[in-house]
Amino acid sequence: MKTSIVRPIQFWAGSKINHLKPSVSKSLKTLLLSVISGLMFSISAVSVQAEPELPHYSGKARLGSQTCGGSTCNGAAKPWANSAVLQNEFVTWSNDDPHSGAYNALSSDRGKRIAKNLGIEDARQEKVCLDCHTDNVPKELQSKNFDIADGVGCESCHGGAVEWLGLHVSGFGQRQDYLDAGIYPTEDPKARAKLCLSCHLSDPRKSITHRIMGAGHPRLAFELDTFTANQPAHYRIDADYKQRKQQSSGVKVWAVGQAMAAQITVEALMDKNRNSAGIFPELFYFDCYACHHSMEEPRWERRESVNIGPGVPRLNDSNLVMLRVLANAVDPTLSATLLTQTRALHESSSKGQEATMSALDDLSGTVSNLVDKFAASDFDTAAMWKIYDALVAEGLRGEFVDLITAEQATMALGSILTAIEASGASDDLQGYNEALAKAYTAIDKSEDYTPAKYSAALKSLAAARK
Ligand code: HEC
Ligand code: HEC
Ligand code: HEC
Ligand code: HEC
Structure with missing residues (x-):
């Protein structure tokens, strides 16, 4: 029997369900009493063009x-x-x-x-x-x-x-x-990314700082497709929906989400108003575990894409790493540019503000280009498998040693497998579940995370392909 891909639900901040509102108000005063709102839509799918206000x-x-x-x-x-x-x-x-x-x-x-x-x-x-x-x-x-x-x-x-x-x-x-x-066009991946990320990452008018994190706020981890599924969905994409609204594969949703997150991060780092706490750049945009992990078990390993040595805080580049793999599937030259510019950004953080601004400026153009590219295209099953293989290979080359990147990679792999399954193009994918669960377990608790455990999960994800 066919079993679905299971993406374990990750409550990053610990269980939430306990403080949900206890009951639904029974005496709803509504304007809508006798209208059955859903029965009457029958229009053809509209795609969203103009950039809507949040x-x-x-x-x-x-x-x-x-x-x-x-x-x-x-x-x-x-x-x-x-x-x-x-x-x-x-x-x-x-x-x-x-x-x-x-x-x-x-x-x-x-x-x-x-x-x-x-x-x-x-x-x-x-x-x-x-x-x-x-x-x-x-x-x-x-x-x-x-x-x-x-x-x-x-x-x-x-x-x-x-x-x-x-x-x-x-x-x-x-x-x-x-x-x-x-x-608001929640069905449009770019608009949805902008909406969700405005609270799950930041937006120019409501930013979150390391000071708030330091006071005990949970770290924000977000991947658009996984979090859309985890919300959980209160809608069903059926024949009727497809007629009314544009739809996108989970891989496109993931891709657009990554590009938008990178864009928002770059913009935030360039925004002087959001870097006013005295420390520049704002530590919220750094890899938290570059500073916060036990010294008993040294973890630092060189990564090909980060040409700064040990002992230097790193920006959180997890979205950029995902983007590089993704870009390689649609435009290898752009992917190479992204690698050069990401390296330059890492390097710039020990060279001072002017160098950082200049590196961010270069990166900003590439990232916006990718937002538009992904928003205008979708991925077929062959492309999805190609990205899957490339992600696993990138991890096995040692690019996912940092927990935050491993976390993004795990959600990405879950998103890809779910999209392949949804496309109906593949046979039973059940064999992948165990390997995916291994990856989710490896990132489950930050204090237990080790690159070696994650590597073992990646090997299982590679083996499942055989
Ligand atoms: C955190 C954001 C969020 C909240 C809160 C939210 N929704 Fe949604 N909603 C979405 C997304 C994303 C979709 C899926 C994309 C789409 O179809 O537009 C959606 C889809 C829908 C749909 C479309 C179904 C279809 O077939 O077209 C309805 C109806 C809906 N939501 C009603 C509600 C109602 C009622 C509430 C409050 C009780 C609510 N939503 C709260 C994000 C949200
Ligand atoms: C107005 C701000 C806001 C927007 C917009 C928003 N969220 Fe959230 N979201 C939150 C907050 C705050 C929480 C934490 C709620 C809690 O646990 O009390 C949360 C929690 C979640 C969680 C649970 C996370 C976990 O660790 O369990 C998911 C999943 C999620 N949001 C998905 C989405 C998606 C998908 C969208 C866009 C369609 C979205 N959110 C838009 C503010 C927002
Ligand atoms: C940029 C948007 C943003 C701001 C600003 C923000 N939060 Fe949050 N908060 C979130 C999101 C998103 C989550 C859910 C994180 C997740 O689980 O992925 C969250 C989670 C939390 C949680 C954990 C909820 C749970 O269920 O465990 C608490 C508590 C919290 N926030 C309190 C605060 C307080 C207090 C402030 C003001 C000092 C604040 N937040 C400011 C977005 C924000
Ligand atoms: C450049 C290094 C650095 C980075 C990167 C960094 N922090 Fe911190 N963090 C600190 C320092 C320094 C303190 C203050 C430690 C103290 O008061 O003992 C701190 C304190 C904290 C605390 C309070 C710890 C406690 O004992 O209560 C939390 C929570 C925290 N940071 C979360 C984060 C998160 C989440 C991120 C990533 C978004 C992050 N930090 C990124 C250096 C960093």
Whole structure:
């Protein structure tokens, strides 16, 4: 029997489920009572062109997640049999999606500890925390059903509903009308990457610092395709969906996510406003384990792509390493340029600010080029296998000695195998599960990570191919 590829769910920050909101409000006052919203879409797929404003900054009024949660809207207890959308999105979000508990996390023990260490009285009153842990829009955009305690709610990702709700309940309107009315194009990989990374990495107006990490905030680790699956998905990509919306393979989602993360990092490092804590560049963008690991078991090993010696902090280049492997599949020359520029960046960090800026400037063009390239293309199964093999080979050459890179590689391999399986082009991939699980186990606990264990997992991933 055919078994699916299993990507173990990784709760990087420890279990989240405990502080999710306990129950769904039963007395939902909604505008949407008798409308079965999902049944009426039948339009052809629209692809997104213009760069949309993130929901956080779009200035569209919020109606509140509860408004979307009526039992005939998106709040059904179970998926509807004959509806275009599942209709139980609210319940999935409320019960299983850590985003619904994101505000409550600010008053959890860990949240209180971070606040105390930063000299903050209550993190629930602090803009820097609220900007990522809830839909922190100005008061004048909050309607009476809006509740800040809902955390990262429907409109944090889908956009303030004030102008598109009418279309939505009427059932009229094409995808383009929704986009015009301010719904955010979450189906578009580039737009999705920008959205998720705005909280899971940083954005120019809500950045996170090593100071916040030092106070006890979990390290942020993100891979767009894996995290999309882990959220978990509250939608189903079926025939109807394919007609209405553009779809992308998981590998494309991964690729665009990597390129966007690299771009955001480069931009952040070039932004003087985000490097104002006195230490330049901001340590948040460095490889945490370059400084934080036990000295009892020396770990440093030379990597071909990092031409700085031991004892020098390294920038977190995990996205750039993934990008290099990816770029090689679409444009080997670009991949070689990326290697040269990444080396130059590493080298520059011991040469001072001017050298760093110049290296970042060069890299920035290459990375933007890759964002556009990946956003405009998709990968067929042969290309996916090629990337898989290249990733494993890169790891076996010693490029994944750093945990953060190994972590990105693991999520990437899971994403590729899942996409190959979804393409239906391959036979049973069950044999890969054990090797993938080995890789996930090797990165599970930072204190247990060793390059040797990871290498062994990579060998299994290579052997599974035979
Ligand atoms: C407004 C900020 C914000 C946006 C936008 C956002 N997230 Fe999150 N996300 C968070 C916060 C905060 C948490 C931690 C919640 C908690 O544990 O209390 C989180 C947690 C998660 C987790 C659980 C992580 C873990 O370690 O278990 C996943 C998965 C996730 N987000 C995926 C996504 C994806 C995919 C997107 C884009 C479609 C996205 N997020 C967009 C803020 C955001
Ligand atoms: C740039 C966005 C961002 C900012 C700013 C931010 N957080 Fe977070 N926070 C996140 C994300 C994303 C996660 C989930 C990390 C993961 O698991 O991958 C998280 C996780 C957490 C967790 C762990 C949740 C859990 O379930 O264990 C706590 C506690 C927390 N944040 C508190 C704070 C506090 C307090 C502040 C303000 C000082 C703050 N955060 C600022 C994005 C942010
Ligand atoms: C962290 C971001 C995030 C949050 C929070 C979120 N969504 Fe989504 N939602 C997505 C993504 C990503 C997709 C998949 C891409 C797409 O189809 O647009 C999606 C898809 C959907 C779809 C589309 C299904 C289809 O077939 O077209 C519906 C409906 C939906 N979400 C409703 C909701 C509701 C209702 C809530 C709140 C209870 C919610 N979402 C909260 C990110 C989010
Ligand atoms: C250049 C070296 C360096 C890098 C890179 C670095 N840190 Fe730190 N970190 C420090 C120093 C120095 C301290 C302060 C240690 C102390 O007070 O004992 C610290 C403190 C911390 C603490 C508090 C430790 C404690 O004992 O409570 C945490 C947590 C932390 N860092 C997380 C991170 C994360 C996450 C990253 C990556 C995003 C990171 N650090 C990157 C040097 C670094």
